[in-house]
Amino acid sequence: xxxxxxxxxxxxxxxxxxxxxxxxxxxxxxxxxxxxxxxxxxxxxxxxxxxxxxxxxxxxxxxxxxxxxxxxxxxxxxxxxxxxxxxxxxxxxxxxxxxxxxxxxxxxxxxxxxxxxxxxxxxxxxxxxxxxxxxxxxxxxxxxxxxxxxxxxxxxxxxxxxxxxxxxxxxxxxxxxxxxxxxxxxxxxxxxxxxxxxxxxxxxxxxxxxxxxxxxxxxxxxxxxxxxxxxxxxxxxxxxxxxxxxxxxxxxxxxxxxxxxxxxxxxxxxxxxxxxxxxxxxxxxxxxxxxxxxxxxxxxxxxxxxxxxxxxxxxxxxxxxxxxxxxxxxxxxxxxxxxxxxxxxxxxxxxxxxxxxxxxxxxxxxxxxxxxxxxxxxxxxxxxxxxxxxxxxxxxxxxxxxxxxxxxxxxxxxxxxxxxxxxxxxxxxxxxxxxxxxxxxxxxxxxxxxxxxxxxxxxxxxxxxxxxxxxxxxxxxxxxxxxxxxxxxxxxxxxxxxxxxxxxxxxxxxxxxxxxxxxxxxxxxxxxxxxxxxxxxxxxxxxxxxxxxxxxxxxxxxxxxxxxxxxxxxxxxxxxxxxxxxxxxxxxxxxxxxxxxxxxxxxxxxxxxxxxxxxxxxxxxxxxxxxxxxxxxxxxxxxxxxxxxxxxxxxxxxxxxxxxxxxxxxxxxxxxxxxxxxxxxxxxxxxxxxxxxxxxxxxxxxxxxxxxxxxxxxxxxxxxxxxxxxxxxxxxxxxxxxxxxxxxxxxxxxxxxx
Numbered sequence: 001x002x003x004x005x006x007x008x009x010x011x012x013x014x015x016x017x018x019x020x021x022x023x024x025x026x027x028x029x030x031x032x033x034x035x036x037x038x039x040x041x042x043x044x045x046x047x048x049x050x051x052x053x054x055x056x057x058x059x060x061x062x063x064x065x066x067x068x069x070x071x072x073x074x075x076x077x078x079x080x081x082x083x084x085x086x087x088x089x090x091x092x093x094x095x096x097x098x099x100x101x102x103x104x105x106x107x108x109x110x111x112x113x114x115x116x117x118x119x120x121x122x123x124x125x126x127x128x129x130x131x132x133x134x135x136x137x138x139x140x141x142x143x144x145x146x147x148x149x150x151x152x153x154x155x156x157x158x159x160x161x162x163x164x165x166x167x168x169x170x171x172x173x174x175x176x177x178x179x180x181x182x183x184x185x186x187x188x189x190x191x192x193x194x195x196x197x198x199x200x201x202x203x204x205x206x207x208x209x210x211x212x213x214x215x216x217x218x219x220x221x222x223x224x225x226x227x228x229x230x231x232x233x234x235x236x237x238x239x240x241x242x243x244x245x246x247x248x249x250x251x252x253x254x255x256x257x258x259x260x261x262x263x264x265x266x267x268x269x270x271x272x273x274x275x276x277x278x279x280x281x282x283x284x285x286x287x288x289x290x291x292x293x294x295x296x297x298x299x300x301x302x303x304x305x306x307x308x309x310x311x312x313x314x315x316x317x318x319x320x321x322x323x324x325x326x327x328x329x330x331x332x333x334x335x336x337x338x339x340x341x342x343x344x345x346x347x348x349x350x351x352x353x354x355x356x357x358x359x360x361x362x363x364x365x366x367x368x369x370x371x372x373x374x375x376x377x378x379x380x381x382x383x384x385x386x387x388x389x390x391x392x393x394x395x396x397x398x399x400x401x402x403x404x405x406x407x408x409x410x411x412x413x414x415x416x417x418x419x420x421x422x423x424x425x426x427x428x429x430x431x432x433x434x435x436x437x438x439x440x441x442x443x444x445x446x447x448x449x450x451x452x453x454x455x456x457x458x459x460x461x462x463x464x465x466x467x468x469x470x471x472x473x474x475x476x477x478x479x480x481x482x483x484x485x486x487x488x489x490x491x492x493x494x495x496x497x498x499x500x501x502x503x504x505x506x507x508x509x510x511x512x513x514x515x516x517x518x519x520x521x522x523x524x525x526x527x528x529x530x531x532x533x534x535x536x537x538x539x540x541x542x543x544x545x546x547x548x549x550x551x552x553x554x555x556x557x558x559x560x561x562x563x564x565x566x567x568x569x570x571x572x573x574x575x576x577x578x579x580x581x582x583x584x585x586x587x588x589x590x591x592x593x594x595x596x597x598x599x600x601x602x603x604x605x606x607x608x609x610x611x612x613x614x615x616x617x618x619x620x621x622x623x624x625x626x627x628x629x630x631x632x633x634x635x636x637x638x639x640x641x642x643x644x645x646x647x648x649x650x651x652x653x654x655x656x657x658x659x660x661x662x663x664x665x666x667x668x669x670x671x672x673x674x675x676x677x678x679x680x681x682x683x684x685x686x687x688x689x690x691x692x693x694x695x696x697x698x699x700x701x702x703x704x705x706x707x708x709x710x711x712x713x714x715x716x717x718x719x720x721x722x723x724x725x726x727x728x729x730x731x732x733x734x735x736x737x738x739x740x741x742x743x744x745x746x747x748x749x750x751x752x753x754x
Contacts, residue, residue, distance in 0.1 A: 026144070026146070027144060027264060027266055028264065029263070029264040030261055030262060030263040030264070031261075031262055032182075032257070032258070032260070032261070032262070033153070033197065033200065033257040033260040033262055034257065035262070036151060036197055036262035040198070040213065041213060043217075044210075044213040044214060044217045044219060045217065045219050045223065046147070046149060047149070047151070047198075048198065048210065048213075048225070048226060048229055049150075049226070050109070050226045050228050050229070050359055051321055051322055051323070051359050051360050051361045052105055052108040052109040052115070052361055053109040053223075053226065054139070054142075054143075054148070054150070054321075054322070055105055055109075055135065055139065055323065055361050056102075056105050056106055056109040057142070057147070057148070058079075058135075058138045058139055058142040058148060059077050059079055059102055059105070059135075059138070060077075061142055061145070061147055061148070062077065062078045062079040062083065062138065063077075063078040064076065064077055064078060065078065069095075069397075069468070070465075070466060070468070070487045070488060070490070070491040071483070071484035071485060071486070071487040071488030071489075071491070072096075072488055072491070074095050074096055074099070075095065075099045075102075076095045076098075077095075077098055077099070077102060079134055079135070079138045080094075080095075080098060080131070080134055082134060082137075084137050084141070087407075088407075089130050089133065089134060090403075090407070091127050091130060091131060091134065092395070092400040092401075092403045092404055093395045093396070093397050093400030093401070093403075094126075094127060094131070094392060097390055097391060097392050097393075098131065100390050101118065101120070101131070101390045104116070104118055104388045104390070105118070105361070108361075110223065110224065111224050111226070111227055114344065114345060114386075115344045115347070116344055116386055116387060116388040117340055117344055117362050117363075117364060117383075117386055117387050117388070118361065118362065118363045118364070118387075118388050118390065119329070119363075119364045119365075119366055119371075119387050119388065119389045119390065120132070120363065120364070120365045120366070120390050120392050121365075121366050121367075121368070121371050121389050121390065121391055121392065122367070122368065122391055122392035122393055122394075122499060123367060123368050123393070123394060123499055123500070123503060124367055124503055124505065125394075125503045125504050125505035126392045126393060126394055126504070127392065128365040128366075128392045129327060129365055131392070132323070132325045132363050132365060135323060135363075136267075136269055136275040136323060136325070139267045139274060139275060139322055139323065140266070140267050140268055140269070140275070143265070143266045143267045143274065144266045149264060150264070150265050150266075150267070150274070150321065151196075151197055151262055151263065151264055151265065152190070152191050152194040152195060152196070152197065152262075152263060152265050152321070153190075153191055153195070153197045153200065153260050153261060153262045153263065154188050154189060154190040154191065154260075154261045154263060155188070155189045155191075155238070155241050155259055155260065155261075155300070156180060156181035156182070156185040156187070156188045156189075156259055156260075156261050157179075157180070157181045157185060157186060157187045157188075157259065157300060157303055158177065158178035158179050158180055158181035158182070158183065158184065158185060158186060159177075159178060159181075159184065159186050160177025160178050160179045161179045161180075161181075161303055162303065163177050163179070179258075180255075180258035180259045181259070182258060185261075186299070187299045187300045187303065188261070189237070189241070189300050189309075191234075191235060191237075191238050192235055192237060192311070192312045192317060193235040193312065193317060193320045193321075193356055193357075193358070194265065194273065194274070194320050194321045195234055195235055195238060195320075196228075196229060196232070196321070196359070197260070197262050198210075198229055199229070199232050199233065199234050199238075200234070200238075200242065200257065200260060202253070203230075203231070206229070206230065207225075207230050210225045210229060210230065211225065228347060228357070228359050232347075232357050232359070233356075233357050235312070235356040235357070236310060236312075236351075236354045236355075236356050237309050237310065240304075240307040240308070240309065241259075241300075241304065241307070241309075242256060243307075244304050244306065244307050245259060267321075267322050272317075272318040273318065273322075274318075274319065274320075274321055274322030274323070275318075275319065275322050275323055275325075276315045276316075276318040276319035276322075276323075276324055276325065277315075277325045277327055278315050278324065278325065278326045278327065279327050279328070280327060280328040280329075280331040280332065310351075310354055312351045312354075312356070313351070314349075314351065316343075316349050316358055316360065319360050320358050320359060320360050321359055321360065322360060322361070323360060323361045323362075323363055324360050324361070324362050324363070325363050325364070325365070326362070326363070326364035326365070327364075327365055328365060328366060328367065328370065329364030329365065329366050329370075330364075330366045330370035330371055330373065330374045331370055333377075334374060334377045334380035334383055337383060338382075338383070340362065340383065340386070341382060341383065341386060343358060343360075343362060344362060344386050345386065347359060368499060371389075391495075391496070391499065393434075393496075393497070393498030393499050394430070394431075394434050394498045394499070394501055394502075394503070394504060395427075395430070395431060395434075395498070395504065396431060396434060396435070396466050396491075396497065396498045397431070397466050397467050397468075398424070398427040398428045398430070398431040398463055398466075398467055399427070399467050401426075401427035401430055401431055401504065402423045402424055402426075402427040404504055404508070405423045405426060405427065405507065405508065405511055406423055408508055408511060408512070409423070409511060409515065412511075412512070412515035415515055415516070416514065416515040416517075416520065416523065416524070416525055417523060417524045417525070417733045417735050417736050418524070418525050418736070419524050419525060419526045419527060419732065419736035419739070419740060420730055420731050420732060420736070421527050421570060421573060421574075422525055422526060422527050422530050423511075425527050425530055425531070425566050425570060426507050426510070426511070426530055426534070428460070428463055428566060429502075429534055429562050429563065429566055430501065430502050430504065430507055431463045431466070431501075432459040432460060432463055432562045433501035433502045433547055433557075433559055433562065434497065434498050434500060434501030434502070434547075435459050435462050435463065435497060435501075435556070436493075436494040436497045436556070437553065437554070437556045438454055438457060438462070438490060438493060439493065440454045440486075440489060440490065440493060441454045441455040446486075449481060450481045450486060453474070453478045453481045453482065454486070454490075456473075456474075456478075458555045459555055459556060459562065460562075460565055460566075460569075461473065461474075462490070465482065465487060465490065466491065470482065500546075500547050500550070501547050502537070502545065502547055506537065506545070510530075510533050510537075511525070514529060514530075514533070521699070522699070522735060522738075522739045523699070523700070523735040524733070524735040524736040524738075524739050526736065526739050526740065526743075527570050528739075528743060531563055531566070531567050534563050535560070535563060538559050538560055538563075571747075571748055574740060574743070574744060574748065575744065575748050577726065577729075577730050578722070578726070578740075578741065578744050579675065579676060579679040579683075580675070580679075580725065580729060581721070581722050581725035581726045581729060581730070582679065582682055582683065582686060582718065582721065582722050582725075583675070583678050583679050583682045584721065584725075585675060585678060590671065590674060590675070591663065591664075593629070593674075594629070594663070594667060594670055594671065594674070595663070596625060597625060597626060597629045598647075598648070598651070600621040600622050600625055600626050601621070601626060601644045601647060601648055602648060603621045604621040604626065604644060605644060605645060605648055609621075610622070626640075626644070627640075629670075629674070630643065632673060632674050632677040633670065633673050633674075634673075647667075647670075650666055650667070651666065654666055686718045687718065688745050688749060690715070690716070690718075690719075691718060691719045691722070691741065691745065692742060692745050692746075694707060694716055694719050695719070695738045695741060695742055696742070698738070699735070699738070700734070700735065701734040701735075704723075704734065704738075708720075722737075722741060723737050723738075723741075726740070726741075
């Protein structure tokens with residue numbers, strides 16, 4: 001079927017051609033070495049970057065932002081929002097850990113000490129590989145941009161190479177011709193290690209040139225001249241060719257450079273350039289082989305008869321100038337990784353009998369068990385001293401955990417509806433399994449009142465605090481004790497908090513199974529079903545889930561207790577949502593009533609009169625109005641005067657703090673009590689057995705609408721109001737609202753109210 005469009009075939013072709021041409025012109029630049037030097041002189045900072053400096057600049061090129069979290073200012077690198085695939089691989093909740101990785105990269109970029117092997121360490125399923133993959137994607141994108149230009153070079157030779165007089169080398173007659181292949185190269189040999197073109201300049205002259213460029217470019221003092229460029233050497237083949245040509249041309253370096261074609265390059269993991277991954281079962285061996293097959297190699301080898309060229313083999317050929325990613329690095333024996341010592345200390349790698357300089361960021365990912373095995377291996381001591389470890393734990397903020405589940409459920413939404421609170425419950429339970437009890441109440445540096453508050457903290461309360469929400473169990477004064485400093489201490493107290501507990505993948509698999517469950521006749525994934533599956537996890541025991549091996553300690557590590565607590569909390573939430581939805585309340589009218597009550601209470605306490613807006617006269621405080629509100633709040637007659645004093649003191653206290661006073665926040669309990677009183681009045685008039693009958697018969701919205709067509713709409717007004725408000729206020733689709741209301745009627749509705 002042809003989809004109508006306002007874009008013509010000519011427009012489409014033109015758009016593709018223009019975009020393709022622009023990309024080609026930007027990425028396909030090549031030129032003589034002297035042309036390249038002019039580019040370096042224009043922007044020496046950009047053209048003298050090492051792999052670490054390139055990665056550092058790439059990270060910042062995507063932008064950064066800061067936010068406040070648990071008493072700390074945290075930096076987020078926007079690269080990890082995944083701008084490439086519509087946030088499909090966005091990294092949540094690991095900003096501190098990524099910032100630590102970025103600091104290690106920054107230190108090496110600034111040459112602050114020796115380079116190290118960067119290790120992302122954590123339990124299974126904590127996005128370690130995704131972090132490295134996004135760095136790779138970022139490099140692919142960055143090196144295709146104007147700010148991320150990277151260059152390498154090739155050697156070229158013309159058909160007349162052997163025709164020019166060469167003195168002692170004995171090549172043919174003297175004469176000109178296309179010896180360097182600048183017009184029509186007959187052989188081109190790329191630098192196998194993608195070497196930096198500046199390495200073609202002899203080392204003493206290279207140092208002086210770079211020092212002058214950095215001075216004239218105003219870079220001196222801002223960034224060191226990279227040691228790898230000052231001291232680095234060409235790879236084995238390029239060094240052989242360079243030395244051959246410098247002899248051939250009797251020291252004429254410029255004629256040697258005629259054979260150099262500098263080319264812009266773009267990193268690509270798929271193309272094996274600048275980004276490579278070594279799987280745990282992969283072969284890390286590097287080697288060199290004689291040139292026997294490749295015609296290009298062979299042709300040049302015949303031209304340069306006094307030298308032997310080799311072919312480099314191994315992942316470092318692909319990863320040089322960029323990143324080498326060791327996946328599950330410590331699944332290999334420590335002695336199998338000894339080549340990494342020279343790689344990070346000396347920036348060299350042996351390819352069989354041939355060694356060459358390398359420039360790459362080495363990143364490894366490892367699970368907890370493999371890293372522990374490494375620490376127990378005596379051979380690994382030297383290797384461990386060259387590691388910079390970045391812990392990558394499970395989420396400790398349930399809001400971040402929930403984002404992961406919601407992302408995975410996007411594609412499943414058309415198959416199965418997800419009831420509100422389902423992902424939140426799973427996320428809260430997951431985080432509760434990972435938290436450690438605080439030892440701060442034993443601290444000698446904290447005051448007694450703060451320590452008492454901290455001693456009250458349970459896993460559920462800590463989960464809320466980490467998400468930036470004060471637990472409702474805490475009084476206003478107790479909340480004040482949880483200052484930014486205390487929350488920062490709490491967050492940073494346990495170095496390995498989040499390294500144990502239920503893996504995110506386990507719950508992701510649960511959601512996947514729930515969405516694929518053909519036996520779910522309700523068409524909705526509900527918290528009730530989630531509670532059952534969480535209990536199934538516990539029943540599978542520690543032999544299937546390591547975290548279950550921890551014994552309960554009070555409220556901590558009581559995994560079944562967490563479920564019971566969340567179930568009770570959810571019942572309260574659902575009860576409140578249905579209370580809100582069954583009653584059509586004019587919120588403004590309720591607010592006006594509470595404000596009127598506060599005006600009359602103020603006058604009562606001050607023994608003043610109240611201006612009547614209708615008559616314009618000053619009347620005595622309306623005792624009837626005040627008692628109506630207090631009766632709703634169940635205030636005893638003997639305590640009315642004290643209650644009125646206490647309720648007004650809240651506003652006085654809030655006013656002394658400055659800023660606007662939010663009446664809803666200040667008197668939330670009053671609003672809730674009045675709302676509940678109205679609900680109870682309404683609840684007793686609802687025919688709940690009729691609501692249940694209708695919903696039992698109508699599993700889909702279509703069936704419900706058909707039933708309304710048959711029966712009186714007026715008869716089902718309560719059901720319609722309930723469903724409409726649950727959808728509008730809380731986001732329930734029909735299938736999920738139906739199941740939730742039926743659960744409420746059967747389990748939460750007081751006996752005798754149906």
